[in-house]
Structure formats: structure tokens, C-alpha cells
Amino acid sequence: MRLILISGLSGSGKSVALRALEDAGYYCVDNLPATLLHETVGLYGQYGYDRIAVSVDVRSGPSLGALPVEMKKLRDAGFDVRLLFLEAKTATLVKRFSETRRRHPLSGQGLTVEECIREEQELLATIHDLGTRIDTSDLSASMLRTWIRDLTDADMNKLTLVFESFGFKHGVPLDADFMFDARCLPNPYYEPELRPLTGRDEPIAAYFRKAPIVEAMIDDIYQLVAKWLPAFGRDNRAYLTVAIGCTGGQHRSVYIAETLANRFGRDQVLLRHRELARAG
Template sequence: MQLILISGLSGSGKSVALKILEDSGFYCVDNLPSTLLPQLVENINAYNYQRVAISVDTRSAPMLSLFPTAVHQLRKLNIDLRLLFLEAKTETLIKRFSETRRRHPLSEEGLTVPECIEKEREMLASIHELSQRIDTSELTANQLRGWIRQLVQADNSRLTLIVQSFGFKHGIPLDADFVFDVRCLPNPYYDPDLRPLTGLDEPVARYLAAEPQVELMFEDIRGMLARWLPEFSRDNRSYLTVAIGCTGGQHRSVYLIERLAAAFADEQVLIRHRQLLCRSDII
């Protein structure tokens, strides 16, 4: 059985993620108390369901503290277990609640929306630490669909290296394990011919490849990952997210992420260019 446990902050896209999995043929259960996870999985397994997705969040608050114990029990079973945690920046979540006019699940306690979000982060901290994090701050619903499908299709018996470009002016990704700042490198943005292009375009790649500083930065990042990736793999990590940021996330970081993905082609690599994504229809 392949079991996906989904959790995260209210407004981060959990319902979208669960719907994606349901459309992909998963048997889905929404808002299950943590204590019932092992029992439900055993019962479902008896009926030969091969793909199951279950969401756990603050709506079952009294039982959240038991989630790590439930996960420990599930890991003893012969199943492909994956934990996904969706999150977003506080200002993004506030905007989403304002635009949809939805109430936060914790608002009945008399808290403001920012206070609800921070309390929810604290309540879900134990789940957050166990899971592969997905920052949906800059994602559209369609982009989240693609991202979820990629993660689900990855071989869970191997470490998945996720490499991501981004622009610092849009904020640092919340889901990054390592963040590298390459704003000190020569910037193609100041060349009028290169400005409208991206790091995926050959003229930008030629420009950056000719700069010694760019090559030195790339070799330092590649060398660090080559040294430590086996250690993360031996530590039974399922995912490692490496983010490289430049000012706008269009040229330098995109180029270096593509180089990095090629350098680790023998590994299981997923590529994501955050700022090159269309930003309409935000979750």
C-alpha cells in the first residue's frame, strides 16, 4: 500500500492536495484523528486498497500530540508511507482568508487571524518536523497539482533531491533545507538583450558560463552536496530541498539549479523554478 499523510496550515492548500490525490485514484479520508490512523490503515489494507491518502490537521486538535506515535506504528507496517506538510507565509495566509472570507478554524477562541496562524504553527510543530514540507506561498492550484504528482511518483526507497530556484525579493522558501545566496554574482539583468530571457535560455547560459565567479560558486555548492548527500541518505531522509536564490529568481539561480540537476543526474532529482511559474489563480 502507498499511504500519503497530508497535514499543514489552514489555507495552505490541503483540500486541493487531497482532491489531487483523489482524482489520481487514491482512497481519501479527510480530518482523521491521529489515534485512528493505524487501525484505519489495517482495515483498509484488508480490503486491498493500494493507494490511500489521509489528512490530519488542527480540527482534531486533542489528538495531535499522538501523531508521532501513530507514525512510528505505521512505519512498522509493510507500506510506502509519505508525509506531506503544506505551509505558506503568514501574510499569504492572511490574504487568502481575507479574499475567500473564510473563518480560520481556531477563530472561535477569540484570536485574530495572525494569532490563529501562529497558534496553528505551534500545534502542528511535531507533524512539521516529520514531514516533507511544501511552501505554497507562490504556487497556483495547477502548480501544486503538478508538484504533488511528482512527489507521489518518486521512488520512496531512495532520497529525492529537490533543487529550487527563487528570487529573494519574493521571500525565502519555507520548505528549503539549504539556501544559497548568489546575488553577489554578475547579473544578466543589466544586459538589455538578456533581461527578458531566463536562465533556461542559451544566451544567458553562455553569459554566466563565461564568468569565473559563477563557476567557482557552482563548484562550491556542488562539492558541498557531493560530500554530504550520502550522509543524508544514510540518515534515512526521504527528501532534501536545496534552494538557490538571486534577486529576481529569473537568471542566475535558474542557471545554477539546472547545472546542479545535471551534476546529480544519477540521483533522483526534482527541479522547481519558483519565480518562473505563472502566479495567477493562487491557492
């Protein structure tokens, strides 16, 4: 049985993720106390369900602290358990709560929304690194659904490499395991005919192929990731996210992410272009 656990900060898109999994054929349960996980999974297993998604977060109260132990019990019992941890920048979460006018789950304590978010971050600190982190700060609901489907469609028995391009001027991604800065490389933004294009376009690729320093950085990143990939795989990691940033996230970082994804092979490799996705 495959069990996907959804957790993270309120307002980060957990409901969107759970609905995406339901559309993908998972039997979904929202807001389940962590202490009931083993019993619930066993029950639905008896009815023939082999793909289950469960949302576990601060709404579960004190039982949330039992999640690491319950995950280990389920894995020891032979279940394939993966945790997706959704998060976003504090300013983004405050804006979302303001726009939707929904109450934060911790607002009953008389705290402001920002204080509630800080309190929630502390409560979730123990499970923050138990799974794959997804920064939804700059993602639309449709893009989040796409990323969730891509992640859960991957073979859970293999380590999946995720290459993510981004622009530093829009903030660094929270979910990166490795982060590389490509702003020292030649920038096609200053070529008027290349400015409207992206790192996926052949004229941009031709521009970079003429600059040995670009290939040198790609080689260095490839060798580092390839060297340490087996160690991350032995650590029972399901995903490893490598983020490459440039100024705007349109040319250099996109080209490098695309090139690395091709070099590692498309099997068990996912691509994310944060700024291109946000631009539509």
C-alpha cells in the same frame, strides 16, 4: 502499501493536495484523527487499497499530538509512510482567508485570523519537521498540484533531490534544507538583450560560462550536497530541498538550479522555479 499524510497550516492548500492525490489514484480521507490511522489503513488494506492519502491537522484536536507515535507504529508494521507538510507566510494565509471568507478552524476561541495562525503554528510545531515541507506562499493551485504529483511519483525508497530557484525580493522559501545566495554573481539583467530571457535559455548559459566565478559556486554547491547526501539518506529522508536565490529569481538562480540538476542526473531529481512558475 504507500501512505501519504497531508498536514500543515489551514489555508496552505491541503485540500488541493488531497484532491491531486485522489486524481492520481489514491484513496483519500480528510480530517482523520491521528489515533485512528493504524486502524483505518489496516481496514482499507483488507479491501485491496495499496495507495492511501490521509489529511491530519488541527481539526483533529488533541489526537494530533499522537501523530509521531502513530507514524512510527505504521512504519514498524511495514507501511511506507510519508508526510507532506504544507505551509505559507502569515500574510499570505491572512489574505487567503480574507478572500475566501472562510473561518479558521481555531476561530471559535475568539481569536483574530492572525492570532489563530500563530496558535496553529505552535500546535503543529511537533510535526513540522517529520516530513517534506512545501511552501505554498507563491504557488497557484495548478502549480501545487504539479509539485504534489512530482513528489509522490518519485521512488519512495530513494532520497529525492529537489532544486528550487527563487528571488530574494519575493521572500525566501520556507521549505529549504540548504539555501545558497547567488546575488554576488554577474547579473545578465543589466544586459538589455538578455533581460527578457531566463536561466533556461542558451544565451544566458553562454553568458555565465564566460564567468569562472559562476562555475566555482556551482562546483562548491555540488561538492557540499554530494558529500552530505548519503547522511541524509541514512536519516530516512524522502526529500532534500536545495534552494538557490538571486534577486529576481529569473537568471542566476534558475541557471544554477538547472545545472546542478543535470550534474546530479535526472533520476530522483526534481526542479522547481518558483518565480518562473508564478509568472506563468
